[in-house]
Each structure stands twice: as structure tokens, then as C-alpha cells.
Amino acid sequence: MPTQRQDFVSLFSGAGGLDLGLESAGWRPLAQVECDADAVGTLKLAALRRAENSPDQAPPLIIADRIEECDPAKLRKQLGLRKGQLTLIAGGPPCQPFTTHGLRQALTDRRAAEVWPTYLHYLDEFQPKAILIENVDGLLSAALKHRPLSLRNAEGGILTFDERKGSFLHWLLNELADRGYTASWGLAEAADYGVPQKRQRAILLGIKGKTPCFLPKPKFGQPGQDPFRTLKDAIHDLDSLGPVQPLSPRKQAVYEKIPAGGNWRDLPLDMQISTMGKAFEAEGGKSGWWRRLSWDSPTPTILGMPDHSSTALIHPDEARCLSINECAAAQSFPAGTQFAGKARSQYQQIGNAVPPLLGKALGEHISTFLKTRKDEIPAPPPWRRTSANRRIGTHGWVMPRDSRPHSFNLKVKVRPDHVWSSISGGGNEESALF
Numbered sequence: 001m002p003t004q005r006q007d008f009v010s011l012f013s014g015a016g017g018l019d020l021g022l023e024s025a026g027w028r029p030l031a032q033v034e035c036d037a038d039a040v041g042t043l044k045l046a047a048l049r050r051a052e053n054s055p056d057q058a059p060p061l062i063i064a065d066r067i068e069e070c071d072p073a074k075l076r077k078q079l080g081l082r083k084g085q086l087t088l089i090a091g092g093p094p095c096q097p098f099t100t101h102g103l104r105q106a107l108t109d110r111r112a113a114e115v116w117p118t119y120l121h122y123l124d125e126f127q128p129k130a131i132l133i134e135n136v137d138g139l140l141s142a143a144l145k146h147r148p149l150s151l152r153n154a155e156g157g158i159l160t161f162d163e164r165k166g167s168f169l170h171w172l173l174n175e176l177a178d179r180g181y182t183a184s185w186g187l188a189e190a191a192d193y194g195v196p197q198k199r200q201r202a203i204l205l206g207i208k209g210k211t212p213c214f215l216p217k218p219k220f221g222q223p224g225q226d227p228f229r230t231l232k233d234a235i236h237d238l239d240s241l242g243p244v245q246p247l248s249p250r251k252q253a254v255y256e257k258i259p260a261g262g263n264w265r266d267l268p269l270d271m272q273i274s275t276m277g278k279a280f281e282a283e284g285g286k287s288g289w290w291r292r293l294s295w296d297s298p299t300p301t302i303l304g305m306p307d308h309s310s311t312a313l314i315h316p317d318e319a320r321c322l323s324i325n326e327c328a329a330a331q332s333f334p335a336g337t338q339f340a341g342k343a344r345s346q347y348q349q350i351g352n353a354v355p356p357l358l359g360k361a362l363g364e365h366i367s368t369f370l371k372t373r374k375d376e377i378p379a380p381p382p383w384r385r386t387s388a389n390r391r392i393g394t395h396g397w398v399m400p401r402d403s404r405p406h407s408f409n410l411k412v413k414v415r416p417d418h419v420w421s422s423i424s425g426g427g428n429e430e431s432a433l434f
Contacts, residue, residue, distance in 0.1 A: 006367060009033075009079075010060075011067055011091035011122065015042045015339060015349040017331065018090055018134060019060075021359020026367060027088065029060040030079050033067050039349055040064040041340025049338075068118045072125035084127040088366065092134035092354060093119060120175055130213075130366055131176070131206035134354050137187055137390065139202040141418070142168040159417065166419040172204075173398045177406040181206035184214050184397035186411075189387050191298045192218035193361040195332045196229035199301045200390055201354070205366065212397040214378050216365035221386075231316070232295040234329040242324035243343035245307050252319045254290055260316035261294035263287055279310065292316060299330045304351035324350070332357040380411045396420075 006027050010019045013032040034040050047059045093115050144162040176183045183206040190199035207213045221228040258266045273280050292314045306313040306321040313322040324346050332355045339346040381393030396410040414420045
């Protein structure tokens, strides 16, 4: 554990999950920028609790605004910082432009087109020693320019570079390297760091200078390590449930027929067809449909709608959704964490948050690296069939040169339609699923 506090500014703070994790790793939040009113309320509740526990510590400045509306120069001066004095800027920009459940329009999505240039403006103004970006794994394969799936064929013509998978990440990494950051990227599995939940997220770590800081090594679930924490570990000793999203009588009747750890396959065939509609004929495992959780494994990814038929979070023994406090525990929020707003908003805040224990692992790793300036070059990420068949670990890194092209290093091979297929120095493993 770090013994000396280092300061950070939090952008897109949400419910403060990442910030809580960084704080537990010895970091101090100077400012939190968040535009959602309920999430701001949650941050203020956390500030009150922080003041009770650490009355001598100055509270972070909470700015209830979009980062595009917050002048980074004004904020830097308000915090009394010189350029280059801040240690870390941390935060996960909006994920909707990159999620595989959406249109994946990247910078052609207004939210990304406004946010990412502003984010780079913050880097120019603060010039922090390190940056931490968290996002959905779709960030790693998103294109700069969206071409609809119906036009991704021979009739649509050859994809341009900006339409190829990974071109957004390629653009972002070049922008960071232009500013003197060595940036590594890859996938983190939250369960690897003690979170009782399977949740894969893209992580990007940037360090000023020419020495890369890679993703931290797993601490749970691997040979010789403690086993993954389970739902039972997370919620067995909760003092109260908090609000519970109700189920319709129809859904409740369906779930009463499904055992713990089961899903739609446990229903009679006629009930599968009648309750799933067109989804019954769809390809894929559909493992989230009519899913009931298991006590003895991590939960699936905690989402903002625990009652949706295809992604529900249903208690192993009771025909009900996990409660607010149970979802928060599965996200590794500290016991007693309070969330502002109505129940639906609280569920959404929790589902959007970075698990604090993942934030803690990242914070400890960055802090250690900044002291030693050393990190072990990772092996190619292993194939993890227990984690949705993705490669968990560092996928590559870029080191800045005086001018482009910068030096890219890859630890995975990729498909031909990905921009990295044209970058030399790729790994010699079979293709990763981006």
C-alpha cells in the first residue's frame, strides 16, 4: 500500500466507484466532474461520509457540469496547481458510442465527438504525470467512422482506414503519444481483483515518459491464488436490502420455475417459445435470458436494469431482482454506501460504476510504478474461456517519438479487418476476439 498520498482529478465521476477505489489505494481526489444530478447527489453523500471519517482532509471540489462546459484552465487555477503538478487524471468517458449493444458510432456519435477533444484539452492544460481511462471493451474495436453493418460487404466497397476496427483507439493512442505519454491498453476482468462479479472492461494507462506501465496482474481465481469471490461472499451479511425493483406477475411466475444458476433452458419448450418471442430463434447462447443467479460464483455484469428478461439479476432463492444494496455489494461498493435519486436511478448509477476494488488495484499499480518506474513486460494475454472468450491482460502499448509514426507494440494478433493487422510487431498467438 502506498504511504504517501498522491492527488487526482476525476472526470465523468458517476457514482464515484473508481474514486472510492483510488482513495482506498492512497490517492486523494481534488475535484470530481459529473453532470448527472443524481450521481452528483451520490458524490455529495460520499463527501459527507468522508468528512465524518476524515475531518482533517479537505473535501474534493464537486463540479456538477459536463466537462465540455467546465474550463480546465479555470479548474486548474482553482485547485492551485501548476501545469505538470497533478499526478493523475482518472475517469471513464461515456461508453454508449462504443458498446456492442449500440450503434458503435465512435466519434460520429455526438457524445464522443464533443467529449474526447475536450478530454484531450484537459490533458493539455493539466499535463498530469499519469492518466487512467476505463470504458466498455468495445472501445478497443470501435471505428473512427461508422459504416452500417448492411454496407460492410463487397457492394459497399473496401473499408477505409477510419472505418476499420480499432481505428478510434489508434487515433486516441496517437493523440496521447503526441503529448508524450507511453500508453498501454487491454482488458481487465473485475473478478481477477476481488470483485464478486464477472465484468470485462477496457483499461488504458498512460504515463508521461517512455516507460510503459502495464495492466496489473490478476490476484484472484488463478492457480495458487484465492478463488473468485462469489455472490454469497458479497451479500450474505448485508444489514438491509434497500429498494428492490419489482417484477411483473408474469415474470415472477417464469422465474419461480428456474433453479439457482439456471436460465431459459430450464423451462418447458412451449414456455421457452411463448416467453422469448423472436429471441428464441436467434443465434447465440442467450445465456442471460430468464437467468437466475448462483450463490457459488461471481455474478454476471451488473447492469442498470435488473428486471430485463435478457439480462436480469434474479436472486438465487427468491423470485425477485437483486436489491440496490445487493447490486452495490456485487460491485464491491463499501457497506453503507448511499446513492441519491429514485431506485431506477440508483440501479443505473451502480451499473455504470467502476467497481471500487478494480479501481483500488489500478490505483495501487500506478502508484507503485510511479515510484519505481519499472514494470514486467507481460506475456501475451491468455485465452480465458471463463470470461466470455476474451483475452484478459495487456494487449499492447505505444511509446512516443518526436513525431509520428510512434512506436506501437502488440501482444495479440488480430483479424484482417482490424487496423492493428497493418502494424508490425504483433504477437504470435492466435487471433484475439476484438
